[in-house]
Amino acid sequence: MIFTIKDLLSIIPELIIAGSACVLLLVDLLISKERKACMAVLSILSVIAAGVASYWLLGADFMGAKSFAGMFELDGFSTFFKFVFYTATVLSILLSFHYVKEEDINLGEYYVLMLFSLSGMMVLASGADLLSIYVGLELMSLPIYVLAGFLQNDVRSNEGAMKYVILGAFSSGILLYGISMVYGLTGTTELSGVAAALSDSSVHVPALSIAIVMMVAGFAFKVAGVPFHMWAPDAYEGAPTPITGFMSAGPKAAAFAVMLRVFMEGLQPAYEQWMVMVGVVAVASMAYGNFVAISQKNIKRMLAYSSIGHAGYALLGVMAGTEEGIASVMFYMAVYVFMNLGAFGIIIMMRKGGQRGELIEEYTGLARSHRGVALLMLIFLFSLAGIPPTAGFMGKFYIFMALIHRGMVGLAIFAVLMSAVAAYFYIRIVMLMYMREPAGEFEFARSKGIYYALFITTVGTVLLGICPGYLVKLAEMASVIM
Amino acid sequence: MVDTAFIVEVIIIWIKVVVVALVLFSMPLALTWIERKVAGHIQVRLGPFRVGPHGILQAFADMVKMLFKEDVIPDRADRLLFKIAPLLMMVPVFAIFVAIPFGDKVTLPFTDRELTLYISDMNVGIIYVLAVSGLAVYGVIFGGWASNSKYALLGGLRSSAQMISYEVVMTFAAVGVVMLANSLSLVDIVRSQSGGFWHWNILYLPVGPVWFFIFFIAGLAELNRIPFDLPEDEGTLAAGYHVEYSGMRFAFFMLGEYVAMVSISALAVVLFFGGWDDPLGPFAFGIPPILWFVAKVMVFIYIFMWIRFTLPRYRYDQLMTIGWKVLIPISMANVLVTGFMRI
Amino acid sequence: MAEKFFFLMFAVVAVGSALAVISLKNPVHSALSLIACLLQVAAIFVLLRSPFLAVVQVFIYVGAVMVLFLFVVLVLNIKKAQLETFPKGRRWFAYAIVPVVGIEFLAVIFGKSFTATGYEAAVEEVKVATLGRALFTEYLFPFEVVSILLLAAMVGAIIMAKKRWD
Numbered sequence: 001m002i003f004t005i006k007d008l009l010s011i012i013p014e015l016i017i018a019g020s021a022c023v024l025l026l027v028d029l030l031i032s033k034e035r036k037a038c039m040a041v042l043s044i045l046s047v048i049a050a051g052v053a054s055y056w057l058l059g060a061d062f063m064g065a066k067s068f069a070g071m072f073e074l075d076g077f078s079t080f081f082k083f084v085f086y087t088a089t090v091l092s093i094l095l096s097f098h099y100v101k102e103e104d105i106n107l108g109e110y111y112v113l114m115l116f117s118l119s120g121m122m123v124l125a126s127g128a129d130l131l132s133i134y135v136g137l138e139l140m141s142l143p144i145y146v147l148a149g150f151l152q153n154d155v156r157s158n159e160g161a162m163k164y165v166i167l168g169a170f171s172s173g174i175l176l177y178g179i180s181m182v183y184g185l186t187g188t189t190e191l192s193g194v195a196a197a198l199s200d201s202s203v204h205v206p207a208l209s210i211a212i213v214m215m216v217a218g219f220a221f222k223v224a225g226v227p228f229h230m231w232a233p234d235a236y237e238g239a240p241t242p243i244t245g246f247m248s249a250g251p252k253a254a255a256f257a258v259m260l261r262v263f264m265e266g267l268q269p270a271y272e273q274w275m276v277m278v279g280v281v282a283v284a285s286m287a288y289g290n291f292v293a294i295s296q297k298n299i300k301r302m303l304a305y306s307s308i309g310h311a312g313y314a315l316l317g318v319m320a321g322t323e324e325g326i327a328s329v330m331f332y333m334a335v336y337v338f339m340n341l342g343a344f345g346i347i348i349m350m351r352k353g354g355q356r357g358e359l360i361e362e363y364t365g366l367a368r369s370h371r372g373v374a375l376l377m378l379i380f381l382f383s384l385a386g387i388p389p390t391a392g393f394m395g396k397f398y399i400f401m402a403l404i405h406r407g408m409v410g411l412a413i414f415a416v417l418m419s420a421v422a423a424y425f426y427i428r429i430v431m432l433m434y435m436r437e438p439a440g441e442f443e444f445a446r447s448k449g450i451y452y453a454l455f456i457t458t459v460g461t462v463l464l465g466i467c468p469g470y471l472v473k474l475a476e477m478a479s480v481i482m
Numbered sequence: 483m484v485d486t487a488f489i490v491e492v493i494i495i496w497i498k499v500v501v502v503a504l505v506l507f508s509m510p511l512a513l514t515w516i517e518r519k520v521a522g523h524i525q526v527r528l529g530p531f532r533v534g535p536h537g538i539l540q541a542f543a544d545m546v547k548m549l550f551k552e553d554v555i556p557d558r559a560d561r562l563l564f565k566i567a568p569l570l571m572m573v574p575v576f577a578i579f580v581a582i583p584f585g586d587k588v589t590l591p592f593t594d595r596e597l598t599l600y601i602s603d604m605n606v607g608i609i610y611v612l613a614v615s616g617l618a619v620y621g622v623i624f625g626g627w628a629s630n631s632k633y634a635l636l637g638g639l640r641s642s643a644q645m646i647s648y649e650v651v652m653t654f655a656a657v658g659v660v661m662l663a664n665s666l667s668l669v670d671i672v673r674s675q676s677g678g679f680w681h682w683n684i685l686y687l688p689v690g691p692v693w694f695f696i697f698f699i700a701g702l703a704e705l706n707r708i709p710f711d712l713p714e715d716e717g718t719l720a721a722g723y724h725v726e727y728s729g730m731r732f733a734f735f736m737l738g739e740y741v742a743m744v745s746i747s748a749l750a751v752v753l754f755f756g757g758w759d760d761p762l763g764p765f766a767f768g769i770p771p772i773l774w775f776v777a778k779v780m781v782f783i784y785i786f787m788w789i790r791f792t793l794p795r796y797r798y799d800q801l802m803t804i805g806w807k808v809l810i811p812i813s814m815a816n817v818l819v820t821g822f823m824r825i
Numbered sequence: 826m827a828e829k830f831f832f833l834m835f836a837v838v839a840v841g842s843a844l845a846v847i848s849l850k851n852p853v854h855s856a857l858s859l860i861a862c863l864l865q866v867a868a869i870f871v872l873l874r875s876p877f878l879a880v881v882q883v884f885i886y887v888g889a890v891m892v893l894f895l896f897v898v899l900v901l902n903i904k905k906a907q908l909e910t911f912p913k914g915r916r917w918f919a920y921a922i923v924p925v926v927g928i929e930f931l932a933v934i935f936g937k938s939f940t941a942t943g944y945e946a947a948v949e950e951v952k953v954a955t956l957g958r959a960l961f962t963e964y965l966f967p968f969e970v971v972s973i974l975l976l977a978a979m980v981g982a983i984i985m986a987k988k989r990w991d
Binding site for chain 1: 929930932933934962963964965966967970971973974976977978980981982984985
């Protein structure tokens with residue numbers, strides 16, 4: 001027997017997602033163009049089913065075990081991240097409902113590709129072997145490349161997708177090169193085996209540093225960390241807005257999950273070496289992302305740069321290299337899904353064809369006529385800026401605490417300074433909304449999907465800000481398992 | 483370190499290579515004559531009749547003509563690629579024969595040395611043959627592009643699309659045979675069919691004939707022969723990719739095409755018709771296996787010629803439809819059936 | 826001894842043709858160099874006693890991928906001039922970076938003994954059956970993920986290529 005029933009049971013959520021993606025591909029043929037919303041509902045249902053399965057697996061007796069010859073690991077860590085992915089996917093699908101109709105990209109494949117990407121993220125979060133991690137990474141990215149270029153007759157979308165796919169392929173190559181060197185040095189691709197081999201310090205030849213540089217670079221591409229961020233602004237700007245939100249929440253969290261897994265589990269003995277490189281990327285991302293975001297006129301571009309900055313903060317958590325650091329990154333990613341997708345939800349609402357709703361100026365005076373929308377935007381922006389009592393503050397707080405406990409006070413101070421810079425451009429929008437007179441009429445895309453999504457994100461952002469304890473405890477438990 | 487046995491081994495391999503190469507080089511001379519004769523008789527003509535008895539020396543006359551013809555290179559052609567394109571076509575088709583088994587072991591007369599009638603028995607022989615035969619398309623593509631001529635370029639383009647499509651089909655057919663033989667080695671594939679014609683893969687009912695049918699059509703397409711000769715379609719492209727070639731370079735292309743035809747025929751024999759196996763099996767009356775092999779290959783060569791002068795040409799979209807929408811689905815279903823039969 | 830000679834020969838040609846790929850102006854010539862490079866890599870696989878990988882390398886990359894590349898190059902008829910879009914001003918940057926990284930690599934490789942562990946030099950040919958068995962037992966999970974990946978890629982390619990407005 002090459003695999004047991006337990007092996008199969010432990011990948012049930014993945015099977016549900018991948019299977020329903022395949023089935024939906026066929027179902028799509030039966031649904032007329034006007035009723036494509038069915039596809040969205042079905043995809044949400046399948047994600048929920050996967051969530052139920054994941055929840056059920058939490059109580060299974062093989063929790064924490066590896067399956068498929070050490071390729072796949074089902075543990076609290078991966079389950080936590082899987083729930084983050086489920087949330088991000090469901091929210092993005094809710095946001096897409098109306099948008100795809102408006103943009104005339106109402107194709108069933110849109111949702112199918114999202115599900116494929118989701119299954120890739122899940123494989124990634126559970127990958128316990130560099131091989132399965134690599135194929136998971138590709139499975140996650142490939143559908144996103146396509147989704148980023150989904151607006152076929154929009155030049156920006158094409159350009160963004162093109163840059164994304166070329167740089168993405170390039171970064172995969174770099175990552176693979178790093179993986180191959182690790183394999184050459186340790187003779188295994190299994191993370192625990194890598195760690196065991198590296199605990200012998202004679203393996204710490206300079207070639208290991210090169211391997212680590214390659215791997216850090218490869219992962220930094222995926223999380224859009226400076227100097228591997230070049231694709232992000234164009235891809236974010238060009239992609240359909242719900243996909244931009246999806247990109248910035250799901251795959252980014254997945255990339256952090258795998259980074260934590262690879263560096264903390266596999267390369268832990270070489271902590272001294274990767275810590276420096278991750279730190280450099282983190283500092284550069286915070287500085288560059290936040291400063292360049294100030295001068296942006298397009299809100300999607302601004303959020304792209306801000307997401308580069310946020311990647312910097314999260315990288316600091318990775319760099320701390322403690323269980324507390326892991327937990328802080330996990331919490332941060334969960335929070336980021338809510339606040340970022342919330343902000344994108346407002347942008348989608350504001351968007352009525354063409355450029356409308358993408359320029360920052362167009363938010364001028366929003367609060368005068370539409371208090372509710374402006375308030376929601378205020379909450380999300382405050383959260384992104386890290387102002388209490390929102391969730392964003394708690395996220396940053398835990399990361400900084402992890403850093404300070406590790407004795408990296410200087411870095412923590414730098415990060416705080418950078419969030420002060422970041423506060424400037426977030427609050428500028430708030431100021432425009434509240435302090436200025438409106439220039440013209442506002443138009444809104446109204447749909448139930450967006451309302452639901454905004455409701456969930458708002459609740460998430462506020463609730464996690466006020467009482468983060470429960471989720472933090474979960475994250476800490478999950479990080480201990482690792 | 484270097485002992486006599488090793489040197490003898492090397493020398494034997496060299497001799498084999500040279501013999502095979504010489505046979506292949508001279509083959510087109512005979513084949514052009516045969517093809518023109520076949521064409522003539524099919525069209526109720528006599529074919530070449532003037533040079534030698536029944537025109538048998540016609541091919542030599544053609545060769546002399548080719549040798550002395552002016553070698554024209556178009557003014558704005560890419561000179562380097564234009565010159566190497568015919569070679570790019572020729573080398574792969576010759577390389578195929580490295581793996582093709584012409585017969586089993588024989589004992590040399592007057593010595594007790596055993597000689598294998600193949601150059602190399604690779605354990606990945608069938609994939610090697612498919613891979614290398616796919617390379618011949620570069621001669622067509624580069625020749626078409628380097629000529630800097632519209633017709634030639636279109637021929638090259640058609641060829642590359644056609645090659646990609648039908649290589650998939652061809653590979654499926656090979657997969658089928660591999661499933662039947664449980665080996666990738668061509669020698670093993672032949673051995674698995676030994677013992678008379680009822681053991682041959684073509685008669686492995688019901689899937690065998692289907693695999694052969696798929697293989698044969700894909701082979702026709704890979705050879706760029708009628709009814710799939712769109713890269714050199716006279717009606718629309720003058721002569722397609724080799725329209726600008728003349729003299730010896732043109733002859734190289736022709737040589738390549740003929741040898742490719744022989745290679746596909748040989749492959750069909752090896753994969754489906756038992757290779758060198760005697761069709762009568764236990765009732766055989768002593769005809770040497772290698773002669774059986776040659777005879778079977780000749781039959782196939784004749785079939786290729788027969789088809790050429792009997793069937794009209796497909797349209798380009800029909801060609802693609804046949805490849806992707808007919809042959810590939812059939813192949814997939816057939817893989818399934820074969821798999822169930824082999825459990 | 827002979828093996829080392831062959832390895833060096835293939836390696837030198839591979840690197841040389843790879844350089845030609847990026848430095849030649851004409852895309853068709855670049856493609857030809859890439860074909861040469863891939864063939865050398867296949868030859869190195871033979872030296873590593875993995876004929877299956879070598880043949881598959883030729884089959885997939887040289888026989889299929891490069892034909893598609895060339896098809897695209899020929900259909901688009903890319904002119905030489907259009908390829909000069911690499912910003913001239915930034916070239917010095919590339920020229921400066923490459924030697925630095927190159928020297929670093931050489932220093933790493935020659936500076937301290939760099940040996941791959943866990944491996945004996947393979948003497949026996951890798952059997953196809955061994956490869957197949959490994960693929961369907963030890964590597965079953967990534968193998969299946971790759972099949973989903975290919976499906977997703979296929980769907981994506983069709984979506985990108987399909988004309989949605991008529």
